[in-house]
Amino acid sequence: MKLLKLIFRNTGRHKLRSSLTILGLAIAVMAFSVIRYSIDAWYSGVAASSPNRLITRNAISIIFTLPLSYRDKIARIDGVTGVSWAQWFGGIYVDAKNFFPQIAVDKDTFFDMYPEYIVPTDEMKAFLSERNAALVGRKLADRFGWSVGDPIRLTGTIYPGEWDFVIRGIYTGAKETTDETQWFFRYDYLDERMRKETPVRAGQVGWFIIWINDPSQAAIISEKIDRLFDNSMAETKTETEEAFNLSFVSMASSIIIGLRIISILVIGIILLVLANTMAMTARERVPEYAVMKTLGFRPVHIVGLIFGESLFIAILGGLLGIVITLFPVMPLVRTALGHFFPTFPLSVVTLILGMSSAIVVGFLAAVFPTFKAVKTPIVDGLRVID
């Protein structure tokens, strides 16, 4: 298009105004991306779940336990090829703000269920041979500067008292979405002490993890498991790991809805900013558009000029936004969120959404000024100068 030069020059005409608008767009795209990233973080557990795993928990609530004795009954069901179990510990490391998940797991079966947790063979051997051994995620170890052999004391909340551990291994994730922020220790360590101190709490687990080879059978197998314990003291609820993780996310749904609303508001505000810039610009250029029309330029050309300028500003803003998101901002956000969520790269989808929002904004901002510029009769446009 031969008018491209005019579009570029027009954009550079009010340098301060254009720069501020571009900067505003960039900040909005950055904020949008960071918010979307935070929302994704909530769903990271869902993204990391395997279709081969089912989770069985107490039907009333995850905070109620199930008897370990259910294990053998579950294992006998057709299609179930492995059963493991785990329990939430909820201890405090030095200070409550140092939160990280601590999970008691069956030493023999748990890591077969989670092949994505990669533990060096000798470290796994050490874990198996020492009752108070712990296996911790790479990111968690980095966060507190731990290394293998460190003795660590946790203060129990659900399980009162001081609990001493020794870190015997550090696992890494097979995939980028694998959570490397967890602390695993041996269920038998927990259970043995319960047996001594509070026998009613012994032999209880938080949830079972069930391996199935055929994910298409998930619904049928879940149904069979739950049927087994109908009308028992502790009825169960079995679902895919993905559904189980989603139920945690839904506990935070109001936060997530809030974040989503903010992300839309951010885009809405920047739409107003760009629309205002474009309205000012188009108004100033009324006589110029009238002159161009006199020369024989048609509405399509005026549309091209205004949309071109608006989209050009929007694209520059969007690109700048992506650049500042990727370089100074994202590393900071990842470190900050990394303490609470398994971190993962900013998704390309988020960047594309940010950029598309900028383009949509550029498009919408041009509609009204274009409409006015096209509708203004030439003679009225020319009289503006007189």
Place this chain on the structure above:
Amino acid sequence: MAETLVKLEDVSKSYWRDSIEIPVLHHINLEILTGEFVALMGPSGSGKTTLLNLIAGIDRPSQGRVIFEHEDLSTLSEGDLARWRSRHIGFVFQFYNLMPVLTAFENVELPLLLTKLSRAERHKQVETALAIVGLADRMKHYPNQLSGGQEQRVAIARAIVTDPDLILADEPTGDLDKQSAEEIMDLLAQLNKDFGKTITMVTHDPRAAEHARVIHRLDKGELETA
């Protein structure tokens, strides 16, 4: 006997503001012959600009017809009228109305962007037009780097670059000092004499009107020919 280029038949024009009719032109009959240099004079508010705009096809009469080379402009759609203007009309404004972000060269090239001419052809035509108005050495200057008289000459180059049948000028010297005004008038007279351009010019200035061969006077929307 020269041919009729433009013919206004019983043209009236009113503007409407807030449902109040403002009558501007009353039953104007006018013929402009090919090769003529016409001056349109009259007091402020008499409707000179309005009349020129009707001839230029940037406004439409409330009544009557504007006929250009046997073509009734009222039959053209807005889009066709725009194409018609780009082919037949060169317009010179009182305040030059150049694009401030484009150089003299680019301003003159602007109307050629609507043609199918190649880049090289466009450049040749722009250079010719700027040479005619005597600004071959100012091609790369932006409007704010030119004097008023130079800006108006660029505007004239823009008006002639497409080789239109009719050049319309609305007080082309109205904003210029005496010396520059004289130069612009000489230039228009030269375009008429040497290049055979048909020119219709609105002016307040009796000395400017002296260059014209025909003078029409408008008074309160009524036309009288001197």
